[in-house]
Amino acid sequence: MAVSTLGAYAEGDGSAGITKATSMLTGYFDPATKLIYAAGAIVGLIGAIKVYSKFSSGDPDTGKTAGSWFGACVFLIVAATVLRSFFL
Template sequence: MMEWHWTILHKRTTQLWQLRSTIFNVNNNPLKIKIMRKQMQAIYRRGMAVVAMLILGVYNVMAQSSAGIDQATTEVNSYVDPVANLIIAIGAVVGLIGGVRVYIKWQSGDQDTQKAIMGWFGACLFLILVGVVIRSFFA
């Protein structure tokens, strides 16, 4: 089966090579050589124009003032405190729910109460620390 794929690939490659030979076959004809040279020069000019536009575009982007970056920084900093407070509030709510669930397990006499305490305490501690770390990261 692999030979079949290789034969198709070989056939396609041969066809493409023959097509290239017929298109670019100038046979030392001066008129064809002149036409081909003009076409290649046109392609070269277009390519150089594209490269020049890319370079100028990058230069214009890099030459902008830092006003946009300063505005983005102040906007992101304005969101930091509310997000940190929201995360701390979510941690408090999760802690209360966890405390109630642990109390219910403890009253019902479950054996895995200590595991539930550690899990809920770890989740609350993680959320509270994330709020503090976000606030200190953007300070």
């Protein structure tokens, strides 16, 4: 009797579970994308403050610092957009 009960639970090809998992996973992309955009905004603000600080003090390395912070912000935005378009 126990074996027949286990067989009843194991029927099906699992497509319902895969469909449910897919819908749950895609539901996380919008909040995750917004979180990555917020992180990019914070990184941008921190970078702007650091670049302004270096520019104000007359540091000759200001351009390199600005480029690296700008590249980090662009990477976060592009990564969020590409991941969203790739998986959705």
